[in-house]
Amino acid sequence: MLFARKAKETPGMTLEGVLGPNNRLDDAEAIPVKKPEALSVSAEGHLLFSSGGQIFRLHRWREAPEAWARFDQPVSALSCSADGLVAVGLQGGSIAVIDQSGQAVDGWSTPPDLVSVSDCAFLSSDEIAVVDNGYRDDQNVLSIAPWDEVPRGKVVVVGRFKEPRIVARALHCPMGITPDFAGGLIISQLDRACIVDLSGRTLQSGYPGYLGRIRKTGTGYAMACLSRRDPLIEFLKTEPVFVSDMKTNLDPRYWISPRATPEISHDFPIELGAARLFGDVKPWAPSFSYGLLIELDEALMPIACAHSRANGRRHAICDVCSWNGDLIAVSRASSEILNLGSGSVP
Numbered sequence: 001m002l003f004a005r006k007a008k009e010t011p012g013m014t015l016e017g018v019l020g021p022n023n024r025l026d027d028a029e030a031i032p033v034k035k036p037e038a039l040s041v042s043a044e045g046h047l048l049f050s051s052g053g054q055i056f057r058l059h060r061w062r063e064a065p066e067a068w069a070r071f072d073q074p075v076s077a078l079s080c081s082a083d084g085l086v087a088v089g090l091q092g093g094s095i096a097v098i099d100q101s102g103q104a105v106d107g108w109s110t111p112p113d114l115v116s117v118s119d120c121a122f123l124s125s126d127e128i129a130v131v132d133n134g135y136r137d138d139q140n141v142l143s144i145a146p147w148d149e150v151p152r153g154k155v156v157v158v159g160r161f162k163e164p165r166i167v168a169r170a171l172h173c174p175m176g177i178t179p180d181f182a183g184g185l186i187i188s189q190l191d192r193a194c195i196v197d198l199s200g201r202t203l204q205s206g207y208p209g210y211l212g213r214i215r216k217t218g219t220g221y222a223m224a225c226l227s228r229r230d231p232l233i234e235f236l237k238t239e240p241v242f243v244s245d246m247k248t249n250l251d252p253r254y255w256i257s258p259r260a261t262p263e264i265s266h267d268f269p270i271e272l273g274a275a276r277l278f279g280d281v282k283p284w285a286p287s288f289s290y291g292l293l294i295e296l297d298e299a300l301m302p303i304a305c306a307h308s309r310a311n312g313r314r315h316a317i318c319d320v321c322s323w324n325g326d327l328i329a330v331s332r333a334s335s336e337i338l339n340l341g342s343g344s345v346p
Contacts, residue, residue: 076116094114115152146258155185168198193210224329290315
C-alpha cells in the first residue's frame with residue numbers, strides 16, 4: 001500500500017484572499033527597541049513596552065519613550081488593569097504587580113510550579129490569569145514545541161492574598177490569553193494553530209502560522225504569529241522515524257523548525273533556500289522566519305493581515321495591541337515596535 005500512514009491534520013487556511021501577501025509590516029513606522037517582547041496599554045492610555053528587564057512608557061507615537069520600571073530579569077509578559085495596576089511576567093517563571101508609580105504591590109505571590117509566563121491578563125483588580133507554556137526560558141520554544149506531543153501548558157489564576165488555582169491544563173504550548181466577547185477567556189496555541197477556551201475546546205483552528213499572543217480589539221481580535229507554517233515541517237510530521245532520528249542525534253537549534261530571525265547560516269537546514277542570485281532574496285523564496293499578523297472578527301475568522309516576507313526583516317511578531325486606534329506590534333527579529341496605523345487591508 002502506497003500510503004500506509006495517515007497524515008496528521010494540517011492547518012487549513014492558506015495565505016490567500018484576506019490572508020494574501022502584502023507589505024504592511026515592512027511599510028509600518030517603527031521605533032527601535034533593544035530586546036522587545038511585550039506590550040500593553042495602561043489605564044491612563046499610555047503604551048507600555050518591554051525592553052529586556054526594563055519597561056518604557058510612550059505617551060504619543062513619535063514622542064520619545066521614557067524609562068518607567070526596571071527588573072532584574074527580562075520581562076516576558078505585560079498586562080494592565082482598568083484601575084491602574086500592571087502585571088509583569090518575568091523570565092524564570094515569576095509575576096510582579098506594580099502600581100501607576102511603578103512601585104510593587106504586596107500580596108501577590110508566584111505559584112511554585114510555574115515554569116514560564118508567556119502571557120497574562122487581569123480578571124479583576126485582585127486576580128490575574130497567567131499562561132504557562134511549560135517550557136523553560138532557556139529552551140528554544142520555536143524549535144522544540146512543533147515536535148513535542150506532550151501538552152505541558154496551563155493557565156493559573158493568581159490572586160492577591162489568595163492561593164493560586166489552575167483553571168486550564170494539558171494545553172499544547174499556550175502563548176496568549178485575552179477576554180472574549182462573551183465574558184470568558186480564549187487562548188492561542190503555538191503549534192496547534194488554534195484558539196481554545198479554558199476547557200480546551202477548540203473555537204477556531206487552521207491558522208497559517210505559529211501563534212503568538214492574541215488581543216481583543218474594538219472590532220474583534222488581533223493575533224501575532226511567530227512565523228508562518230512551513231509545508232516541509234508539516235510533511236515531516238508524517239515521518240516519525242526521521243523526526244525521531246533528528247531529535248536523538250541533533251541539538252534542537254539544528255532541528256528543522258520555524259525560526260525567529262532571517263539570518264542565514266550554513267549550519268541551519270535548508271535556510272540557504274532563501275538565497276538568490278547576487279544575494280537578492282525574493283519575497284516568495286523559502287524561509288523559515290516570517291512576519292505575520294492576523295486580524296480576526298468576533299467569530300475568530302480572519303478579516304485582514306500584515307506580512308513581512310522572505311525578503312523582509314520584520315519577522316517573529318510576538319505581541320500586538322490596539323492603541324489610540326492604531327495597531328501596534330512587536331517584531332523580535334528586527335528589534336522594533338511597529339505602528340501599522342488604523343487601516344486594514346480589505
